[in-house]
Amino acid sequence: MGLVRAAFEKVRQQKGQGTTEYAILVGVLVVIAIVAITLFRPKIEELWNAIATGINGL
Numbered sequence: 001m002g003l004v005r006a007a008f009e010k011v012r013q014q015k016g017q018g019t020t021e022y023a024i025l026v027g028v029l030v031v032i033a034i035v036a037i038t039l040f041r042p043k044i045e046e047l048w049n050a051i052a053t054g055i056n057g058l
Helices: 002-039 041-056
Strands: none
16 A cells, blocks of 8 residues: 555656746746847837838728
8 A cells, every 4th residue: 555655646746847947948938038029129119110110001
């Protein structure tokens, strides 16, 4: 019985570890996105304005 309980505990710990790794990955991607948006803000605004102008011209 102790062996089965130990196996379940091991699986549960690994599942928690996977969730933590996923959360860290998402956090890193969010930071990268924020940095990219900050660095390329003028180009993004220029593109956005070009799209808006094109839509208004229809």
